[in-house]
Amino acid sequence: MNYASIVHDQPNLIVTQLRKNLFSLVSCDYKQSAQRFFKEPIHLLGVPVPTVRSVSTQYFNEHQLKRWQKKDLFFLISQLANSEHELQLIGFDWLYKIRAQHEANDFAFFEQCLSTVSNWAACDELCTHALGQFLFKFPECVPLTQVWTTSDNRWFKRAAAVCLIYGARREKFLNEAFTRAQKLMTDPDDLVQKGYGWLLKESSKKFPHEVIEFVMNYEENMPRVAYRYALEKVRTVKNNASKVF
Secondary structure, rough: OOOOOOOOOHHHHHHHHHHHHHHOOHHHHEEEEEEEHOOOOOOOOOHHHHHHHHHHHHHHHOOOOHHOHHHHHHHHHHHHHHHOOOHHHHHHHHHHHHHOOOOHHHHHHHHHHOOOOOOOHHHHHHHHHHHHHHHHHHHHHHHHHHHHOOOOOHHHHHHHHHOOHHHHOOOOOOHHHOOOOEEEEEEEEHHHHHHHHHHHHHHHHHHHHHOOOOOHHOOOOOOHHHHHHHOHHHHHHHOOOOOOO
């Protein structure tokens, strides 16, 4: 197949060829086993994630997507984001790969991409890479994600925490992490609880004492799943905690 023959003004053709390629790589066993990791049904083609990442890099390089104009890339990525799970992951991967082209006024596009998410894997792929890097690069946009904590959409609420993990791993957003955890503290959705618990865990790698103090202050209200996630990386000081893991 001559992928180089697909020219820049044909993003729909790229999506078609990409889907065809992925179909040839489907594993029925993987498709059946993968569904059990999700509470909700998702539109899986059935291609293992390492294979999806390999195909993503192959297409990105062969089509020289870094040379495309951003508006054309965003159109292509939006097409992928509204497609099957594997295609969506590729779109979010490409959004991260073009991070050098991101500008602060692109926030609306990231929010649009998030609105297409329907499972935790896609949410986390977007938030811990492309969106997380965007917020790290443009911290003035972080307050715009605060409203997600009160969304009716569970993936926006999870994203409100998970989108800060990229920065937390680089010693940023500690105060924001505590604020998000407070806002989401008693949310009944376990995937939201795991989301802010994960954020606290990542923050604890750089600020262990601050995170321990925060968790101890809220231990009566914090759900057990979030509590365990938050202190997972600081169990060497678990004797300072009053609860048993």
